[in-house]
Amino acid sequence: MEQTYVDCLAYFGVGGAHPGGLQLTKKILSKEAIDKTKFILDAGCGTGQTAAYIAKHYGCQVTSLDYNELMVEKAMQRFQRLNLPIKVIQGRTEHLPFENASFDIVLSESVIAFTNIFLTIAEFKRVLHQNGLLIAVEMVQEKSLSKDELEEITRFYGVPRLLREHEWHNVFRHAGFKQIHVELCDLQFDENDVNNVPDFSISEKMNDTLFEILKEHQRLTKKYKEKLGYRIFRCFV
Numbered sequence: 001m002e003q004t005y006v007d008c009l010a011y012f013g014v015g016g017a018h019p020g021g022l023q024l025t026k027k028i029l030s031k032e033a034i035d036k037t038k039f040i041l042d043a044g045c046g047t048g049q050t051a052a053y054i055a056k057h058y059g060c061q062v063t064s065l066d067y068n069e070l071m072v073e074k075a076m077q078r079f080q081r082l083n084l085p086i087k088v089i090q091g092r093t094e095h096l097p098f099e100n101a102s103f104d105i106v107l108s109e110s111v112i113a114f115t116n117i118f119l120t121i122a123e124f125k126r127v128l129h130q131n132g133l134l135i136a137v138e139m140v141q142e143k144s145l146s147k148d149e150l151e152e153i154t155r156f157y158g159v160p161r162l163l164r165e166h167e168w169h170n171v172f173r174h175a176g177f178k179q180i181h182v183e184l185c186d187l188q189f190d191e192n193d194v195n196n197v198p199d200f201s202i203s204e205k206m207n208d209t210l211f212e213i214l215k216e217h218q219r220l221t222k223k224y225k226e227k228l229g230y231r232i233f234r235c236f237v
């Protein structure tokens with residue numbers, strides 16, 4: 001089977017595979033009222049860097065979910081190594097295996113764009129409490145893209161569509177979220193801070209295709225740096 005961008009992230013075991021990485025995550029979470037009593041879902045958790053940080057730092061009930069088997073395996077290994085009581089589930093955001101109103105916060109960092117966004121956002125809304133909050137870090141189209149450009153990005157990343165900020169806003173609103181706050185991602189971080197060292201858990205079996213995918217990702221990031229951006233959406237039920 002052909003390897004995808006997400007497979008590449010999984011094989012390299014990239015922790016914090018979203019713009020701004022763990023530093024941005026910490027900044028976002030520091031603005032929320034999180035304590036031990038909260039139930040938090042890290043949806044599309046990847047290798048579990050964020051879930052581990054939340055469980056360790058806030059001591060609350062964390063559940064993490066991802067559909068990629070290797071990501072789930074690496075997340076489990078991380079939680080075991082750190083002795084963290086985090087539930088790990090292999091599943092899809094479009095069909096969450098949770099009861100209605102199970103969580104106070106759903107956090108989804110660079111995930112929704114890879115999924116059926118309508119089903120995923122409806123599911124996030126369903127599993128949130130009455131006063132729940134969805135925090136999503138998502139890719140946005142900043143400037144018009146030609147048909148070929150759009151095709152190049154969506155095919156490489158395996159994302160069904162590339163929304164503009166107002167389109168994301170409309171989808172969240174349509175799913176029933178009442179208030180939607182949007183922030184720009186501040187991607188500046190201090191390279192000398194030991195907390196910012198990259199987090200990888202590289203698989204033993206790597207192949208050339210995975211390195212080519214990584215190289216192509218770097219090429220596209222450079223090519224589209226003016227046309228693609230990211231936003232933090234804070235959506236209140």
Ligand SMILES: C[S@@+](CC[C@H](N)C(=O)[O-])C[C@H]1O[C@@H](n2cnc3c(N)ncnc32)[C@H](O)[C@@H]1O
Nearest residue numbers: 016017018044045046067068092093109114115
């Ligand atoms: C760019 S990575 C981000 C991972 C993680 N949130 C982080 O910031 O490190 C996207 C993640 O979404 C997961 N994903 C993509 N589509 C999914 C789906 N439909 N259901 C669950 N997880 C999905 C991928 O397996 C991958 O781990």
